[in-house]
Amino acid sequence: MNKIYSKYLENAVNALSELPGIGRKSALRIALHLLAQPLDKVGHFNESIMKMRSDLKECKRCFNLAEEQYCSLCLDQTRLKSTICVVEGIRDVMAIEETGQYNGQYHVLGGVISPIEGVGPERLHIDQLVQRIHSEGIKELIMAISPTIDGETTIYYISKKLEMTDIKLSQIARGVAFGGELQYTDEVTLGRSIIARIPYAINGDS
């Protein structure tokens, strides 16, 4: 790494290299790029980041990103009110929205249960989910949580909490990737796909 002669530049490089995926070399490149830009452009850049940071908050209801008290998805009156899709994080909401296949409510847990990493159930938005189910008259819960060991435990824990309710619980299907080839699918996935097979629907979408 070249020695940086300016304290200001050095500070900027240090700050940039704290970003995920950015090493010191990339940080220097970005810093020098910004230095070469007109002042108002950098000001605008700065402003948009500040605005995002100061004005975005958690939705009071589903913990998705929100500009106001509630997020745009919760405020959307055309969406189905009786179904909640439970996800780990905000990125999962984005991914599911991207598919255009879901038109209900969301609930962002903020992670999965993992005591090793200090994440017990009380650190996640599980109690809030249970409250919502009672107060909003929710009929179905779709668990869209990663099929990892900790993800599965989280699903089980939530289902245990809801044992006394008559809510319909489902989890997203897991199995062979669409367009994938069976011979290249790993054993565990293929094995579970066989066990959790679904009836064939002759008219396409199952």
Next chain:
Amino acid sequence: MHLSELYLTNFKSHQSASFRFTPQINVIHGLNGTGKTNVLDAIYCLATAKSYFGVPDLKLITHGSNFYRIEGRLNRDSQEVRLVNKYERGKKKLVEKNGKAYDRLSDHIGTMPVVMITPDDLILVNGLSQDRRRFVDQALAQTDHTYLNHLVDYKRLLKQRNVVLKTSVNPDHMLLDSYDARMAPSALYITSKRKAFIDNFRPQLEVFYHWIAQVDEQIDVKYLPSLDGKDYIEASQESRKRDIFLKRTETGPHKDKIEFYLGPRAFRMFGSQGQKKNLVLAMKLAQHHVLSTQLHLPPLILLDDLFDRLDHQRVKRLIDLILKSNFGQILITDTRLSRIENILGSQPINAIELTKSKSNEEE
């Protein structure tokens, strides 16, 4: 099945080394400190993605370097399979088969079955139950991927459950229930497979023990599962209070016991050094036999420091046994070639000499 070529880069004492092996007997000889055992451990790593001696991946890298690479050519079912195990500091360990990396390391285990025999193995008799459980797990993992996956899941869940018990005075019972429910199917599978393994293993152990010891001592092995026929959830509920009090999980396959007996008495306590050496060797040969039968091909035998543990006569009997039956490929390390040559007589062997300088350069 046999390993025909092996290339090591920055693996322990071998900065760059290559080896050619023949399908039968290979003897790696050289003075102490020339890296003979490291060659066998490299082969073990290639087969199981782990060091036999439990050395962490980082410590397998030659001092002063930042990666290791093990490449082997395996002839299996009359096809050549190219296997690579590589690890770079700070990255994920990769195992490749014919140039394609496995998504899960567990899918690879069993591609090149091995049985390793080292002087350290006395721990199987003298050590704790966990050492004997590992012996059984090593064998099962190579024949049954489902077993390995259950074992990995179970261990992860157990760790999580123990953290819950350790960190809260008044743990969330619903959370403990959740762990129990997830652990139950794995616990059941592990217990039933271990029982089946011991049942297959017991008669073979007896045969090999008598053959090596040449005396009619009555030996036995018992599997004492923690669950002992009970349902996991029930058993776990029963020990819940105790778990909370002791702050750890007291029930489940991680508490299984495997004990060896000499007549009615525990081998661990009453066996002599010589009897224990015989037992360990018989255990390994029985393991080899069980694996051969289940896989329909004989696993590679890696025999480390043969003469360190056995007297001349026992080595001779072992070699005779290997030559008579279809034991497959064998790699032996010893400090002196002549000892093995004497025993083998006119049998063809592939002798590979390691010297201090040679272990650091191309063969």
